[in-house]
Amino acid sequence: xxxxxxxxxxxxxxxxxxxxxxxxxxxxxxxxxxxxxxxxxxxxxxxxxxxxxxxxxxxxxxxxxxxxxxxxxxxxxxxxxxxxxxxxxxxxxxxxxxxxxxxxxxxxxxxxxxxxxxxxxxxxxxxxxxxxxxxxxxxxxxxxxxxxxxxxxxxxxxxxxxxxxxxxxxxxxxxxxxxxxxxxxxxxxxxxxxxxxxxxxxxxxxxxxxxxxxxxxxxxxxxxxxxxxxxxxxxxxxxxxxxxxxxxxxxxxxxxxxxxxxxxxxxxxxxxxxxxxxxxxxxxxxxxxxxxxxxxxxxxxxxxxxxxxxxxxxxxxxxxxxxxxxxxxxxxxxxxxxxxxxxxxxxx
Numbered sequence: 523x524x525x526x527x528x529x530x531x532x533x534x535x536x537x538x539x540x541x542x543x544x545x546x547x548x549x550x551x552x553x554x555x556x557x558x559x560x561x562x563x564x565x566x567x568x569x570x571x572x573x574x575x576x577x578x579x580x581x582x583x584x585x586x587x588x589x590x591x592x593x594x595x596x597x598x599x600x601x602x603x604x605x606x607x608x609x610x611x612x613x614x615x616x617x618x619x620x621x622x623x624x625x626x627x628x629x630x631x632x633x634x635x636x637x638x639x640x641x642x643x644x645x646x647x648x649x650x651x652x653x654x655x656x657x658x659x660x661x662x663x664x665x666x667x668x669x670x671x672x673x674x675x676x677x678x679x680x681x682x683x684x685x686x687x688x689x690x691x692x693x694x695x696x697x698x699x700x701x702x703x704x705x706x707x708x709x710x711x712x713x714x715x716x717x718x719x720x721x722x723x724x725x726x727x728x729x730x731x732x733x734x735x736x737x738x739x740x741x742x743x744x745x746x747x748x749x750x751x752x753x754x755x756x757x758x759x760x761x762x763x764x765x766x767x768x769x770x771x772x773x774x775x776x777x778x779x780x781x782x783x784x785x786x787x788x789x790x791x792x793x794x795x796x797x798x799x800x801x802x803x804x805x806x807x808x809x810x811x812x813x814x815x816x817x818x819x820x821x822x823x824x825x826x827x828x829x830x831x832x833x834x835x836x837x838x839x840x841x842x843x844x845x846x847x848x849x850x851x852x853x854x855x856x857x858x859x860x861x862x863x864x865x866x867x868x869x870x
Contacts, residue, residue, distance in 0.1 A: 527627055533562050533574045536620035536631035540613060544568060559755055564633075571636055572611070578629040579833045582621060585630050588757050590617050590674045595730050598669045603662055608637040608752050640749040643737040646777035649796055654746040656800030659769060662748060663762045664805045666729040676728070676759040680718075680821060684711050687829045700828070703848050710824055710852055717817050721810045728759045733822070735768035755834070756826065763811050763818045770794040783846055784827060786819055786855050795867040802868045809870050816859045823847050 530549045537546055545567040553561045562574040577585060589610055596607035611618050611633040620631040647655070688711065690696035691704050700707060718724075732739075733756035740751040758764070770788035773796070788794060801807070827847050831840040 527629075529560050529576055529629075530562065532622045532629055533560075533564070533576055533631055535622065536574065536576075537564060537572070537633070539620050540611065540618055540633060544570070549574075573608075573634040573636055574631055575634070576629055576631045578627055579830075582628065582630055584678050586617070586619055587674070587676065587678060588754065589619065589632055591676060591730060591759065592754055592757060593617050594673045595666065595669070598672050599665055600668070603665050603748065605638075606662070606748055606751055608634045608750070610634055637750050637752055639741045641742050641744055641746075643742060643746075643772065644777075645737075646775070647773055647793075649793065651746050652773045652793055652796045653800040655769065655772065656797040657804055658742075658746075658748045659765065660801040660804035663729060663765070667727060667762075670727075670729050673730070678758065680758075680760060680825075681715065683821075683825045683829065684715060687711060687824065690829065699832070703844075706848055706852070707824070707828060710820060710828075714817055714820050714824060718814075721814050721817070723761065723814060723817075726761050726811065726814075729762055730757065731760050731762060731764040732757050733764055733768065733826075735765060735772060737772060761811065761814060761818065762805075763807075763814050764821075766798075766815055767819050767822055769797060773797045784823060784843065784851060786851065786858050789815060789819065790858060790860060790863065795864065798864060798868060807868065807870070809865060812864050812868070812870065813861045815864070816855065816861065819859075820852075820855060823851050827851075 530551065533549055534546060537544075547565045547567050550563040550565075551560065552563050553559070559579070560576040562576070564572040564574050566572065592607065593610045593612070596609045599606060618633065622629045622631070643651075687707065691700060691707065697704065732751065732754065734753065739753040741749045743749050767789065770791070773793045774788040774791060775793060776788075798807070826834060827840075827843045831844055834840070835843060
């Protein structure tokens with residue numbers, strides 16, 4: 523795609539649309555190079571630096587919806603999270619989104635002011651640090667819940683993602699990409715939907731969740747309190763337990779790794795029980811929410827590995843993860859996840 527489309531030129535056009543009175547000096551691609559999102563550092567002639575994000579994955583309406591909610595969240599969050607999230611630039615009081623369309627591409631650009639970054643978490647956390655992170659996520663979720671009624675309306679739900687995958691499996695492209703695994707994918711989707719009904723997920727509170735909390739996506743203070751958060755690729759409005767799987771990986775004894783897989787094991791580690799206990803003291807969890815952790819993980823694998831894996835990961839890695847999903851992740855989920863262990867640890 524990059525050979526055909528000049529993405530930097532689209533970003534330049536977007537900036538001119540935003541404010542043509544401020545000239546661009548240079549545009550530098552600072553993307554992580556692992557997805558269809560492109561991130562640019564824009565240096566202006568007046569010395570200012572702006573961050574531009576270009577995306578062409580998914581639907582334009584969903585992109586605008588997500589960023590509108592995130593921007594309102596960033597603006598409305600109370601202390602100590604009032605500066606935690608990067609804020610998008612607005613024009614005439616509204617979120618600015620530039621849309622580029624031609625016969626090959628439908629792409630969208632938003633701009634951010636650079637966000638300050640403090641400390642990066644170590645690869646392996648101490649038990650003390652794990653407890654602090656549990657407290658911090660609980661406080662953050664509690665703040666998100668407090669202001670959720672001030673946020674723009676949300677229309678995208680998890681069942682939309684599941685239905686989209688069902689539709690993809692009916693296409694020639696989908697059949698080719700998932701050949702041999704179609705029935706297992708449908709089984710996992712139906713299991714997810716059925717279990718969500720049993721757990722009455724529709725009656726649970728829906729708050730902003732960012733899902734992907736790997737240690738490259740947020741920074742902390744020297745006391746391990748949340749300082750700043752960026753990278754909103756997997757943002758959605760959903761149950762707070764959607765954020766738990768990645769924190770189980772942060773807490774894991776294995777720690778952060780360059781070569782990774784998405785096993786369920788970290789969720790059942792005693793180290794993650796420390797995290798959940800600290801979280802539960804501040805923002806108590808219910809039995810159904812604990813049982814939903816299993817389905818939140820299933821949804822993560824269905825949606826981000828199976829359905830959209832080839833957009834979020836390099837081709838070779840996407841193939842590896844999708845193979846592991848069918849051979850390891852789904853079977854092990856049924857064998858290894860033990861809600862009773864967590865309920866006992868939290869005295870629920």
